[in-house]
Amino acid sequence: MGPTPTNLDDPCNNLALRKAARYLGATYDKVLASVGLRATQFSILHKLSVHGEMTITSLAEVIAMDRTTMASNLKPLAREGLVTVEPSAADRRARIATITPEGLSRLDAALPLWRDVQTRFEESFGAEEAARLRASLGAVLHTGFQPWAE
Template sequence: MNAVASKADECNNLALRKASRYLGATYDKALAPLGLRATQFSILQQLSVREEMTISGLADVIAMDRTTMASNLKPLAREGLVTIETAAADRRARNVMITPEGLARMKAALPHWEGVQAEFEGKFGAEPAAQMRTLLENVLGTGFDPWAE
């Protein structure tokens, strides 16, 4: 094996993206009957536990840059699942809130999401899945910031 090939086998980014595409496609397929993608479900899920958030705050919680978050919110707003309004405290900020329709759609999607969770944990193992989530959350706490200026 040459040096380049051995480095490819060690690439954290490639391993993470392969697993992410695989799992993401599985969740997308399960949520498709409800007209949601996995990312949209995650956004609605986060908003369902908070009254409102700024776009930047929501982006931080989901570890997404603000511009990408704003793009992901547009179809949700068009469908009436979220509202986006100028914040009273800071006219530059935009607040996002889940609508009753958004909450209903997220709740309807929840059994589909739970099914994928259960199937994955049944095949991968509940303990390894929990360890994987912990390890991935720990990546966020490393101080490595891809959006740092």
């Protein structure tokens, strides 16, 4: 006889996190689609607008994404002229991502849509609860795992 099946739905941190991420992510994606962005693309443009140019590796770190996935996410943004990705002058192995004026314009168009979703979520979920949720999720990133280590 095989192993006894267990119900992993309730205690599985990964499933609970992914369900919530898909639900909220799809909500942001739906709203941002009107300006031709997905939520991840919005986040990338926002980080580049704040930090200026960044290596793909450092951009991947601040977004909590592996470098290869970040490079893939930058390709459509580069095709649309929203970012440039060029070799670094200091280190030819590193590639530098920079937001373009068109990228800033698209980000400006997306910001009110993003703010609206933020506001609606916090009104429904609770502003203090949302702040605690962000803090808890931020703490997850410091639990000692190294999912993208070479």
